Amino acid sequence: RDLSYATYTPPTSSNNVLGMEPFIERVEERTNGDLTFTMYTGGQIFDARGTLSGIGDGLSETGFLVPQYFPQEMPIITMLTDLLMLNEHQVPAAGAFIETMLVDCGAPCMDEMERNGINILASHAASPYNILCRREIASMEDLEGLKFRSAGDAMSRAVQSWGGIPVNFSSGEIYEGLQRGQIDCAVAPKSWLLLYGLGDVVQFIYDLPIGAGVGMGTFTINHDTWEDLPRDQKEIILTELPLLLANVVIDGYGGEDVQAVAMAQDKDITLAEAPADLVALIDGLRTSEPADVAEKARTRGVENPEELIDAYIQNLAEWDEMTKDMREDTDAYAKLLWERVYSQLVEDL
Amino acid sequence: MSSLTIGMIGLGCLLLLIALRVHIGIALGLVSIGGLAVMRSPHAAGSALASQPFEFVAHWSLSAIPMFLLMGAIAYHSGMTADLYSAARRWLSRLPGGLAVATCFASAGFAAASGSSMATAAAMGRLAIPEMLKAKYEPGLAAGVVAASGTLGSLIPPSILMVLYGIFTQQPIGQLLIAGIGPGILTAVLFATMIITRVKLNPELAPSIQEHSTWSERFRELVKVWPIPVLIAAVVVSIYAGIATATEAAAIGAAAALVIAIIRKEMNISRLKLSLFETLESTGSIFFIAVGAVLFTRFLAFSGIPVYLADLIEITNLSPLVTLMLISLVYIFLGMFLDPLGLMLVTLPVFIPVFEAVGINMIWAGVITIKFIEIGLLTPPIGLNAYVVSGIVGDKVPLMTIFRGLIWFIAVEIVVLMLLFIFPGISLYLPSLMQ
Amino acid sequence: MKSVDLALGAVTRILIVVAALAALVMMSLVVLDVTLRYMTSKPLQGTLEIASYYLMAPLVFFSFPFVERQQRHVRISLVTDLLSDRLQRILTVATGFLSCAYLAFFAFKAGEEAIKKTGIGEVAPSLTFDVYIWAARWTVPISIGLMAVMLLVDTLRHIADRSEEKLK
Ligand code: NA
Ligand code: NA
Numbered sequence: 017r018d019l020s021y022a023t024y025t026p027p028t029s030s031n032n033v034l035g036m037e038p039f040i041e042r043v044e045e046r047t048n049g050d051l052t053f054t055m056y057t058g059g060q061i062f063d064a065r066g067t068l069s070g071i072g073d074g075l076s077e078t079g080f081l082v083p084q085y086f087p088q089e090m091p092i093i094t095m096l097t098d099l100l101m102l103n104e105h106q107v108p109a110a111g112a113f114i115e116t117m118l119v120d121c122g123a124p125c126m127d128e129m130e131r132n133g134i135n136i137l138a139s140h141a142a143s144p145y146n147i148l149c150r151r152e153i154a155s156m157e158d159l160e161g162l163k164f165r166s167a168g169d170a171m172s173r174a175v176q177s178w179g180g181i182p183v184n185f186s187s188g189e190i191y192e193g194l195q196r197g198q199i200d201c202a203v204a205p206k207s208w209l210l211l212y213g214l215g216d217v218v219q220f221i222y223d224l225p226i227g228a229g230v231g232m233g234t235f236t237i238n239h240d241t242w243e244d245l246p247r248d249q250k251e252i253i254l255t256e257l258p259l260l261l262a263n264v265v266i267d268g269y270g271g272e273d274v275q276a277v278a279m280a281q282d283k284d285i286t287l288a289e290a291p292a293d294l295v296a297l298i299d300g301l302r303t304s305e306p307a308d309v310a311e312k313a314r315t316r317g318v319e320n321p322e323e324l325i326d327a328y329i330q331n332l333a334e335w336d337e338m339t340k341d342m343r344e345d346t347d348a349y350a351k352l353l354w355e356r357v358y359s360q361l362v363e364d365l
Numbered sequence: 366m367s368s369l370t371i372g373m374i375g376l377g378c379l380l381l382l383i384a385l386r387v388h389i390g391i392a393l394g395l396v397s398i399g400g401l402a403v404m405r406s407p408h409a410a411g412s413a414l415a416s417q418p419f420e421f422v423a424h425w426s427l428s429a430i431p432m433f434l435l436m437g438a439i440a441y442h443s444g445m446t447a448d449l450y451s452a453a454r455r456w457l458s459r460l461p462g463g464l465a466v467a468t469c470f471a472s473a474g475f476a477a478a479s480g481s482s483m484a485t486a487a488a489m490g491r492l493a494i495p496e497m498l499k500a501k502y503e504p505g506l507a508a509g510v511v512a513a514s515g516t517l518g519s520l521i522p523p524s525i526l527m528v529l530y531g532i533f534t535q536q537p538i539g540q541l542l543i544a545g546i547g548p549g550i551l552t553a554v555l556f557a558t559m560i561i562t563r564v565k566l567n568p569e570l571a572p573s574i575q576e577h578s579t580w581s582e583r584f585r586e587l588v589k590v591w592p593i594p595v596l597i598a599a600v601v602v603s604i605y606a607g608i609a610t611a612t613e614a615a616a617i618g619a620a621a622a623l624v625i626a627i628i629r630k631e632m633n634i635s636r637l638k639l640s641l642f643e644t645l646e647s648t649g650s651i652f653f654i655a656v657g658a659v660l661f662t663r664f665l666a667f668s669g670i671p672v673y674l675a676d677l678i679e680i681t682n683l684s685p686l687v688t689l690m691l692i693s694l695v696y697i698f699l700g701m702f703l704d705p706l707g708l709m710l711v712t713l714p715v716f717i718p719v720f721e722a723v724g725i726n727m728i729w730a731g732v733i734t735i736k737f738i739e740i741g742l743l744t745p746p747i748g749l750n751a752y753v754v755s756g757i758v759g760d761k762v763p764l765m766t767i768f769r770g771l772i773w774f775i776a777v778e779i780v781v782l783m784l785l786f787i788f789p790g791i792s793l794y795l796p797s798l799m800q
Numbered sequence: 801m802k803s804v805d806l807a808l809g810a811v812t813r814i815l816i817v818v819a820a821l822a823a824l825v826m827m828s829l830v831v832l833d834v835t836l837r838y839m840t841s842k843p844l845q846g847t848l849e850i851a852s853y854y855l856m857a858p859l860v861f862f863s864f865p866f867v868e869r870q871q872r873h874v875r876i877s878l879v880t881d882l883l884s885d886r887l888q889r890i891l892t893v894a895t896g897f898l899s900c901a902y903l904a905f906f907a908f909k910a911g912e913e914a915i916k917k918t919g920i921g922e923v924a925p926s927l928t929f930d931v932y933i934w935a936a937r938w939t940v941p942i943s944i945g946l947m948a949v950m951l952l953v954d955t956l957r958h959i960a961d962r963s964e965e966k967l968k
Contacts, residue, residue: 020667026533027714058533060666060710065420069913073412075405075663087930088920161841168925181841184848186426188528189610191538197607213531213538216799384879385891391899394906415909419940422860423933425852431823431859432830609834616830623827641820642866649863650872752874765878 018052019241022061022076029211030268031080031140032057035234039260046252051245053078067236072133077241081136081233084168087316090128093117093136095313095321096231096328101170101298101305103141103228107343108335110141110265112328113230115335115357120327135242138235138257142205143269144225145171147290148218149201150194156293162200165190171203174226174301178294191217206280207272215279224290226298234264247365254362258353262346270344368404372668375400376702379661383746393657393747397664404667413663418656425612426525429484431648432615434757436596436622437491438640443626445592450496452586455578462564462571464500465510466557468493471597472514473553476521478601478618480611482705482742486515486750487647488618490757492593503570504762505770506560512750512767513774514556516739519705521549523604523611526705526738530731533713540796541731547791548732552781559777592625650756651749655704658747662707671699675715685723689786692716693737700741704749708738732792733785740778743771801957808950812865815943819862826855849924849931857936861943868947889962896955903948911941 021040025031032055040053062070067081068089087094096116103109117125117139129135153159160179166172172182180201185193190208193199194217202214203226209215235257242250280287306325313321342348375396382392394414401410440446450464457463472489479485490511497507519526522542531538564571600618603609609617626632665671674695678688700708713734720730742750745768755764785791829847837843867873880888914937922937923930 026535027717028533028535055714056666057714058710060714061663062417063420066417069412069416073409075401075409075413084925087925088922163837169929181837181843182845183837183843185610186848188426188525188532189612191528192523193610195539196605198610210535211532213536216537216539382895383876385895386875386877386880387895387899388873388875390873391902395898395902398902398905411905411909414906415913418906419857419910419913419937423852423857423936425848425856428826428830428851428856431856432827435823435827603834608838613830613834616827617834619827620831638820641823642816644823645816645819645859645863646867646870646872648860649867650874652860653864653867653873746876755874756872759872764874764876 017050017245018054019077019237020056020061021053021078022056022070023080024059024063024067025057025080027057029057030272031234031264034267034271035140035260035264038263039235039256042256042259043252046256047249051249051252067233068132068134071236071238074133074238074241076238078235078237081134081236083136083231083233084229086132089132091313091316091318092121092124092128092324093231095309095316095318096121096324097229098170098309098312099305099325099328100168100229101174101227101302102329102332103230104144104225105336105343106141106143106228106230106265106269107339107349108332109228109230110139110261111335111339111349111353111356112331113141114139114261114353115331116324116328117231118357119360120331121324130239133239134233134236135239136233136236137242137253138233138261139231140234140261140264141228141230141269142232143207143273144205144228145203146206146224146226147201147222148204148206148208148214149220149222150197150218151200152220152286152288153222153291153294155291156297159294163198165193165199165202165204167203170227170305174298175203177301178297187212190214194218205269205273206276207269209276209279209285210272215276215283215285218285220286220288221280222290222294223287224295224298235260250365251362254358254365255354258350258358259346261353262350266344266346266349366403368667368669369673371400371403372665372670375664375668376670379702380746388653389747389752390653390655390657393654393661397657397660400664401660401667404664413660417659417663421656421659422652426480427652429479429481429612429615430487430651431644432619433479433484433488434491434647435640435644436600436615436618437488438643439619439622439626439632439637440492440593440596441495442636442640442643443622443629443631445596445622445625445629445631446492446496447499448586448589449593450493450500452583452590454500454574455583455586458574458578460561461568461573462502462506462560463573464493464497464502465506465560465564465571468497468510469514469553469556469560472511473517473521473549474601475597476517476549477523478597478604478611478614479518480523480525482516482518482526482739483651483749483753484615485518486512486753487651487757488615489515490754491647494754494758494762498758498761500574501572503770504758505766506563506570507770508751508754508758508762508767509770509774510556510560512748512754512771513743513778514553515750515753516742517549517553519735519739520545520552520732522546524735525611526709526735527731529706529709530713530734533709534717534727534731536727536731540728540799543795543799544728544732544792545735546795548736548781548785551784551791552778555777555781556774559773563773592629596621596625646759647753647756651753654747654749654752658704658707658749661747662703662710665699665703665707666711671695671711672715674698675712675719679719679722685725686786688719688723689725689733692719693782696734696737697740697744700737701744702747703741704747705738705742708741709734726789726793728796729785729789729792733782736778736782736785740775740782743775743778801953801960804953808946808953809869811946812869815858815862815946816866819859819866822855822859822862826851826859829855846929846931849933853924853931853933853936857939861939864943865946865950868950889958893955893958896951896958900948900951900955903944903951907941907945907948910937910944914938914941
C-alpha cells in the first residue's frame with residue numbers, strides 16, 4: 017500500500033531531509049515494500065491552515081499537522097501547545113508533550129483527534145525563540161517602543177510586557193521588514209538566520225530562551241487509514257517513530273542552531289546575554305503563564321484544564337532531568353522516547 | 366489506471382473544456398475535482414473544494430491585487446492617467462511606440478514597489494492600457510506590453526516568489542533578491558528594443574501623434590502630469606523608507622490616489638463608485654481563475670507528472686547546459702497550465718536535486734526559475750497575467766488578441782533566457798559584490 | 801423568469817455593495833494601521849486577520865456573481881466560433897449544465913464547511929486575541945450558490961429561446 021505524506025515545509029527542510037525521508041526508508045525496508053510513502057513537500061497539497069481537513073478528510077493519508085491553527089477544533093491539544101513559554105529547550109519539550117498527549121491525557125485527547133479524523137502519532141518541538149535585532153539592546157529601556165515580529169498570543173504578550181510592539185508579519189516578509197526597518201526585531205529561533213536569510217539583516221542575537229513551539233504533528237495519519245493498517249505495519253511505524261523524532265529534534269533543530277551560531281560568528285553578529293531585568297521579567301511571565309492558559313482553555317470548553325497542565329509541568333521537569341546528558345545524543349533520546357511512550361502504544365495495539 | 370494516465374487525460378479535458386467556452390475557472394475546477402475524486406476519493410475531492418478556495422483567498426498578501434487595481438481605477442477615472450499620457454505622447458512623439466516603451470519602463474519602476482507580477486500587471490494595466498488604446502495602439506501590443514512587463518514584478522525586488530525560492534532551497538535571500546535586478550533591467554531594455562523595432566517596421570502598430578507640438582505646449586502639459594509620478598513615488602518611498610511592507614504599500618497607493626484626486630477636485634461619489642465596481646469586476650474575474658488554478662495544482666501534484674518529467678531528465682545524465690535546456694522545456698510545458706505559485710510548488714521539490722546534481726549555482730538557478738515562471742504567466746491556455754489584463758480591458762480586447770500580442774514578448778523572454786544561460790554574470794555579478 | 805431575474809439582480813447588487821465597502825475599509829484600515837505603527841507605539845491589533853478573513857473573503861467572493869452577471873468571466877471562444885449555430889447551441893447548453901453541476905457541488909461543499917465551522921465557532925489565533933472567522937466562511941456558499949443559479953437560469957433561457965425559434 018502506498019500512502020501520501022503531505023507537508024507545507026520546504027523540500028530541503030531538515031524535518032524532511034533528516035527526519036521523514038530516512039523514516040520512510042526504514043519503514044519501507046522493514047515492511048519489505050508492502051508499505052510505501054510518496055512525499056509531497058512545500059505545500060503542493062495544502063498549506064499550514066489546510067492540514068487538519070487535508071489529513072482528516074483523506075486528501076492526503078498522512079502529513080504534517082500544525083494544531084496551533086485549530087484551537088476550536090482541538091481545544092485540549094492546543095491548550096498544551098499554548099504552554100510554549102514553559103519550554104526552554106526542544107529536547108525535553110518534545111518528550112514531555114508527546115508523553116502528556118498520548119499517555120497522560122489518554123481518552124480525551126484521542127477523542128479529540130478522532131473527531132477530526134486524525135491520529136497525531138508523533139509531534140516535535142522546535143528550537144527556542146530568541147530575540148534577533150537590528151540594533152543593540154543594552155537595557156530594558158532600549159526595548160521600549162521597538163517593533164517585534166512575533167507570532168501567537170503568548171509571544172505577543174511577552175513582547176508587550178517589556179514595552180515592545182508586537183507586529184504580525186508573514187514569514188516571507190520578515191527579511192525585507194528587518195532590512196528596511198519596518199520592524200526592529202524578530203522573536204524567532206536562531207536558525208532563522210539561515211532559513212529566512214536573516215543573517216544578512218540582523219546585528220544582535222539575545223540568547224535567551226523565551227519559549228519553544230511544541231506539538232507540531234510531524235507524523236499525523238488519517239484515522240481510518242490508521243485503523244485499516246495491519247497490526248504488524250502499525251507496530252513497525254510506532255517503533256520507528258522515536259528515531260524520527262530524535263532526528264528532527266536533535267539533528268534537525270539542534271543542528272540548525274549550531275549552524276546558526278557558526279554563521280553569526282562568521283558574519284560578526286553579536287551573540288549577547290540579555291539584560292538581567294529582561295531575564296527576570298520572562299521568568300516571571302513563565303510562572304503566571306499556566307493560569308492564563310488554563311483560563312483560555314476553559315473558555316474553549318476544556319473541563320478541568322489544570323489537571324493536564326500540571327501533568328505537563330510535571331513531565332517537563334522529569335524530561336528536563338532525564339535528557340540533561342542527551343541533548344545531542346540522538347540514539348539515547350530515541351531510546352528514552354521508546355521506553356516512556358512508544359513501547360506502551362505498541363502494547364496497546 | 367495509473368495516476369500519470371489520469372493526469373494526461375486531465376490535461377486533455379482541460380483543453381477541451383476551455384475550447385468549448387467553459388469559464389476558465391470552472392474548467393480548472395471541474396478537471397481538478399474529477400481527477401482528485403478518481404485518484405484519491407470523492408470525499409477527499411469534496412473536502413478540497415470545501416475549504417481550499419476560502420483558505421487561498423483569505424490571504425493577506427493577495428490583498429495587494431485589489432488594492433493596486435483600485436489605485437489604478439481611481440487614477441483613471443479622475444483623469445490623472447489621461448493627463449500623463451497626453452504629455453507622454455507629446456514628449457515621446459519621436460520615439461516609435463513611445464507609450465508602450467514608457468509603459469515598459471514604468472512597470473520596471475513599479476516592480477520596485479510591488480512583490481508580485483500579477484499585482485504589477487494589475488496596477489500598470491489600469492493606468493496604461495486604456496490610454497494606449499485611446500492613442501490607437503494595436504490592442505495586442507497595448508495589452509501585451511503590460512502583461513509581459515508586469516512579470517518584472519517578481520524579478521526586481523521586492524519579490525514574493527524570490528523569497529519563497531530562497532526558503533525552499535535554503536539560499537541567501539538577500540543575494541537572490543539582488544540577483545534579479547540585472548536580468549530585470551535587461552528584460553525591460555530588450556522589450557523596449559523589440560517594440561521600437563516592430564513599430565519602425567510597421568508604424569500602424571502605434572501611430573505617432575500627427576500635429577507638431579511646440580516646446581511651450583510640451584511644458585504646459587508637463588505641469589499637469591505630477592499626480593502619477595507622485596503616486597508611484599509614494600508607493601515606492603513608503604517601502605524603502607521602512608514605513609510599509611510591499612503588501613501594505615498597495616493600500617497606501619489606493620489611498621494616495623484618492624487623496625490626490627480629491628485635492629485636484631476630480632473625485633465625486635459616482636466616480637468613486639465606478640472605480641470600486643470596476644476594481645471588483647477585475648478582482649472577481651482574476652480570482653475566479655486563481656481559485657481554479659490552486660485546485661489544479663493539487664491535481665497535477667497527485668498525478669505525478671512533474672516527478673515523471675524530472676526523472677526523464679535525470680536518467681539522461683547530460684551536461685549542465687543541456688540539462689538546463691531540458692528543464693526549460695518541462696517548465697514551459699507545465700507553465701502552460703499552472704499558476705506561478707503552483708508551478709513553483711510542484712517543480713522545485715523535483716528539480717532542486719537535479720540542479721544540485723549537475724552543480725548549477727543555486728542563485729543563478731533561482732533567477733532562471735523565476736524567469737520560467739514568468740513565461741508561464743504569459744502562455745496559453747492558463748496565463749494569469751494575460752487574464753489579469755483581460756480582466757481589466759474586458760470585451761474591448763479579446764483574449765486571443767492578448768495572447769497573440771504576447772507571442773513577441775515570449776520570444777524576447779526566450780532570448781533573455783538564452784542570455785542568462787550563456788552569461789551567468791548578468792545574474793551573479795551584483796550578488797558577488799555582497800560577499 | 802423575469803421575476804427570478806430581478807431577484808438575482810437585487811441579490812447580486814447587495815453583495816457587490818458589501819464587497820465595495822470591504823475594499824474601502826481595507827484601504828482605510830491598512831493606512832490607519834501603518835500610520836499608527838509608524839507614528840505611535842500603539843498599532844492596531846488583528847489588522848492582518850481582519851483584512852484576510854473579513855475583507856478579502858467578501859471582496860473576492862461577492863465579486864464572482866457580479867462578474868457573472870456582466871458576463872465578464874474569462875472564456876475563449878476561438879474554437880466554438882468555427883462551429884455551426886446548431887452545434888454551438890447544443891454545446892452551450894451541455895457545458896452550461898456541466899458548469900452548473902460543478903458550481904452547485906462547490907456551493908454545497910462550502911456550505912457544509914460553513915455550517916461545521918459555525919458550529920464550532922472557528923477562530924484564527926491572532927497576536928493578542930482570537931478573531932472569530934466562521935462568519936467569513938459563508939461568503940463562499942452564498943456567492944458560488946448564487947452563481948450556480950444564474951448559470952442555470954441562463955442555460956434554461958438558451959433552451960427556451962431555441963424552442964421559441966422553432967415555433968416561429
Ligand atoms: Na518587485
Ligand atoms: Na501559462
